[in-house]
Amino acid sequence: MSDAAASKPEFSRALDVRQVEGKEPHLEANEAERAALAARFGIVRVDSLAADLTLSRKDRTVDVRGRLKAEIVQSCAISAEDIPVSIDEDLFFRFVPESTDHVPDEEIEISAEDCDEIEYTGTHIDLGEAVAQSLALAIDPFLTGPDADAARKAAGIGTPEDQGPFAALKGLKLEK
Structure with missing residues (x-):
């Protein structure tokens, strides 16, 4: 397989x-x-994965607004049970021509608006890959289902509150 074929996004x-x-x-x-x-x-x-988008352009900068809707199934982070999840997210990102004026290891300051920028080279942008990345950001990596507490208990693992830095203090009694 060629490098070009290997690096092509799944949803281009x-x-x-x-x-x-x-x-x-x-x-x-x-x-x-x-x-x-x-x-x-x-x-x-x-x-399912779908997005409805509206595009506008100023010079070589393209603003994309829209809505992402997806139905996914994830595994519970504790019990590994399958959990259906509905995702419905507003989208806003901006494609900008790749910058050639940044220096490696140079500190730069970015605003919240800059974080939604996707650099591109040439004359094409990939809307599908941008939507796929938005989906990835919407997925909860620590999703737990209704059986998570029972699975923790069966495995001898306490709740997240029992694992924190103050868990040992919880059992201490204050004497007067």
């Missing part, structure tokens, strides 16, 4: 930045893309 939807103005694409992952994303994100499965 490339679009020429010169043709984005006024576009309102609907992106939807097919079965193979959903299976590949589930493997990438380490979850049981992605049952």
Whole structure:
């Protein structure tokens, strides 16, 4: 397999930045893309993934707003039971041409708005990969289900509150 094929995102939807103005694409992952994303994100499965987007452009900067909706199944972090999860997130990100003026190891300050920027090279942006990354950020890596407490107890593991730095103090009685 070539490096280009190996590095292609699972849910790629490339679009020429010169043709984005006024576009309102609907992106939807097919079965193979959903299976590949589930493997990438380490979850049981992605049952559905769709995004409705509105694009606008100023020079070579593209603003993307929209909504991400997904149905996924994750494993409980404690009991490993399958837990269905619905995701419904507002999206906003900005594609900007790759900057060539930053120096390695130089400290830079960024604002909250800068954190939503995705650099690109050439003339194409990948809306699908941006949506996939948004899905990854929406997944709770420590999701626990209704049987988590029972699984903790059966394994002899206390609750998170029992594991903290003040857990030992909990059993001490204050004498007067």
